[in-house]
Amino acid sequence: MSKPLYVLNGPNLNLLGTREPEVYGRTTLAEIEAACCARADNTPVVFRQSNIEGELVDWIQEAGREACALIINPAAYTHTSVALHDALKTLDIPVIECHLSNPLAREAFRHHSFVTPVADGMISGLGPKSYELAVDAALSLVARRVP
Incomplete structure (x- = not known):
């Protein structure tokens, strides 16, 4: 069985x-979870949500050991969490940052992301379709890494 794709969701x-x-x-x-699972086709999906920053850090570390790639919508932690940044920085798997809305089209405090500098890419502003495109992107990056 192939390694799963992790999809983590914040507060x-x-x-x-x-x-x-x-x-x-x-x-x-x-x-959204059902759409991600359908889009991932034969790749298993681990889909989780937490309002707790430390739990997200634990799951990011777990993804580093267990996942083929990680999609993360850190929600409000995007703009505040150095802890998520540091955890993501340790990963050696593709990371896609995902948002339903476009943070740059919203309040000024949402314009800075601690996640973007340590992600391979970011998809935002397309509503639930952002997640489906993130699945495509993550699995495409995984396929490129396979010898």
């Missing part, structure tokens, strides 16, 4: 579908 994303639908839409996190 408040458990409220998708009801939280600020004018920004994030009405798609739930469960629906």
